[in-house]
Amino acid sequence: MDIPGLILAPVLVLYAILMSILFFYILNLFYLALLGWKKRDSLLATAKPRPADLPRVTVQLPIYNEWYVSARLIDSAARLDYPRELLE
Incomplete structure (x- = not known):
């Protein structure tokens, strides 16, 4: 039985899940920033x-x-x- 592998596998899976969530969060942040940058003139001219x-x-x-x-x-x-x- 490979004890380090049994401990390391769930940690790597959890790490991959968290990194993918973080990636999509940052991708959404850049998308919203791009939308705000494109519409900045209309937002400022209220x-x-x-x-x-x-x-x-x-x-x-x-x-x-x-x-x-x-x-x-x-x-x-x-x-x-x-x-x-x-x-x-």
């Missing part, structure tokens, strides 16, 4: 939503003992790229 489609939002600024960042936070909130009539 239209902005109309103001009628945007929800009304409330901007809350949680400030507690924030002496150093409160001015920057308020300035950033004032410069939001969102329609003013939809801000509460």
Whole structure:
């Protein structure tokens, strides 16, 4: 009876199965990357939503003992790229 062969055969079969799964996974990854590369222009050129489609939002600024960042936070909130009539 060949003991090393009995141990090595299942290990090699498991290794081959795992490598084939990994191969198809990487092949699928390259396929998806190629599709994304071909359609990158259409993906980047998305239209902005109309103001009628945007929800009304409330901007809350949680400030507690924030002496150093409160001015920057308020300035950033004032410069939001969102329609003013939809801000509460």
